[in-house]
Amino acid sequence: MPRIVIIQTAASPTDQTVASILVIYTGGTVGMAYNQEGLLAPMRFSEVTRLMPELRDVRMRVSVLSMPQPIDSSNVSPADWITLAGLIGEFYSYYDGFVVLHGTDTMSHSASALSYMLENLAKPIVFTGAQVPAGRVRTDARRNFITALEIAAARHPDGSARVPEVSLFFNTMLMRGNRTKKVESQHFGAFRSDNLPPLAQAGIRLTYNDALIRPLPTASLRIHTQLNDNVTILKLFPGITQRVVNSILSVEGLRGCVLETFGSGNASTQPWFLNALKEANDRGVHLLNVSQCDEGRVEQGRYETSASLPAAGVLSGDDITTEAAITKLMFVLGLQKSHAETAQLLVQDLRGEITPL
Numbered sequence: 082m083p084r085i086v087i088i089q090t091a092a093s094p095t096d097q098t099v100a101s102i103l104v105i106y107t108g109g110t111v112g113m114a115y116n117q118e119g120l121l122a123p124m125r126f127s128e129v130t131r132l133m134p135e136l137r138d139v140r141m142r143v144s145v146l147s148m149p150q151p152i153d154s155s156n157v158s159p160a161d162w163i164t165l166a167g168l169i170g171e172f173y174s175y176y177d178g179f180v181v182l183h184g185t186d187t188m189s190h191s192a193s194a195l196s197y198m199l200e201n202l203a204k205p206i207v208f209t210g211a212q213v214p215a216g217r218v219r220t221d222a223r224r225n226f227i228t229a230l231e232i233a234a235a236r237h238p239d240g241s242a243r244v245p246e247v248s249l250f251f252n253t254m255l256m257r258g259n260r261t262k263k264v265e266s267q268h269f270g271a272f273r274s275d276n277l278p279p280l281a282q283a284g285i286r287l288t289y290n291d292a293l294i295r296p297l298p299t300a301s302l303r304i305h306t307q308l309n310d311n312v313t314i315l316k317l318f319p320g321i322t323q324r325v326v327n328s329i330l331s332v333e334g335l336r337g338c339v340l341e342t343f344g345s346g347n348a349s350t351q352p353w354f355l356n357a358l359k360e361a362n363d364r365g366v367h368l369l370n371v372s373q374c375d376e377g378r379v380e381q382g383r384y385e386t387s388a389s390l391p392a393a394g395v396l397s398g399d400d401i402t403t404e405a406a407i408t409k410l411m412f413v414l415g416l417q418k419s420h421a422e423t424a425q426l427l428v429q430d431l432r433g434e435i436t437p438l
C-alpha cells in the first residue's frame with residue numbers, strides 16, 4: 082500500500098482553518114529525470130519535492146501519496162484508473178481536495194475516466210503535470226503544480242469547494258477534464274478544451290467562470306470501479322477498405338466502438354460500409370459517432386452522408402472528444418445494463434462531457 086507523506090508548508094499540520102490537499106503522484110514528465118541511457122524516466126516523489134522548494138510557502142496542508150511505481154502516462158491502463166478511483170474513495174472524507182500529478186500524454190483519458198467513475202463529486206480533483214521536468218531550469222512543473230494546489234484548495238465563503246469536479250489545469254487554463262485533449266508536445270500550452278470555455282484562467286489572479294463549473298451534487302459520492310475494455314476506435318479515412326472495417330468490427334468480444342467520422346458526423350454511404358455497421362450493432366456492438374474535427378458537433382441527418390447512420394445503429398456523440406467517448410464506452414458498458422439502457426446512457430450527458438442541444 083502506498084505511504085502518505087506530510088509536506089512541510091507554511092501552514093501548521095493541525096491548522097483546521099486552511100484546506101488540506103492530498104497530492105497523488107502517478108509519474109509523468111513532471112517528476113522525470115534523464116537516466117543513464119539519456120532517456121527521460123520517472124523519479125521518486127521525494128526527489129520531486131526537493132526540486133520544488135516553493136511548496137514550503139503555500140498556506141494549506143499538503144500530503145503526498147506516491148504510486149509505488151511512477152509511470153510515463155503512455156503506460157496508463159484502466160487498472161490505474163481503478164486504483165486512482167479507489168484511493169480517492171479511501172481518502173475522500175479526510176481531505177478538502179485532490180491534485181493528481183500525471184503525465185500529459187494520456188491525462189485527458191484519465192481525467193475523463195475518473196469523471197465518470199466518481200459520481201456526485203463534491204470535492205475538487207485537479208489533474209496537472211508538466212512539459213519540462215521539475216528539475217530543469219525552464220520547468221513548467223512548479224507553476225502548474227502550485228496553481229493546481231490553489232484551485233484544489235479554493236472554497237466559497239460557505240466552505241464548499243469552488244470547483245467540485247474532475248478538472249485539468251495546465252499552463253494558464255483550468256478546464257473540465259473530460260473536455261480536454263492534448264494538442265501540443267513541444268510548447269507549454271499542451272491542452273485545449275475546444276467545446277467548453279475554461280473553468281478558470283490563471284493570470285496575475287485566478288479568475289473563475291463560476292457559471293460553467295458543475296454544481297454541488299445533492300447525493301453522496303458513489304464510486305464505480307467496473308470498466309469494460311472490449312472497446313475500440315475506428316478512424317475513417319478516404320480509401321478505408323471493407324477488409325479493415327470488417328476485421329475491426331468483428332474483434333472477438335467487442336462491445337463498443339467510437340466511430341471517428343468526418344465533419345459533422347459524416348461517413349461513406351457505400352452499402353458494404355453501412356451493412357458492416359448494422360451487422361455489428363445487431364451483434365450488440367455499440368457505435369458512437371465522434372467527429373474528427375476538434376470543434377463543432379455531430380449532427381446525424383444534416384447531410385445525406387450521415388442520414389443512414391441512425392438506422393445502422395450509430396449513436397450521436399454530439400460534441401464529445403474521442404478521449405471522453407472511449408472512456409465513456411468503457412464506463413457505461415461496465416455498468417452492465419441492457420442494450421437499450423446502455424445506448425440511452427451513451428447519448429446522455431453524464432458528467433458535463435457533452436453540450437446537449
Ligand code: ASN
Pocket residue numbers: 108109110111152153154155183184185186187210211212213
Ligand atoms: N511522456 C510523458 C507522459 O505522459 C509526457 C509528459 O508528461 N509531458 O508521461
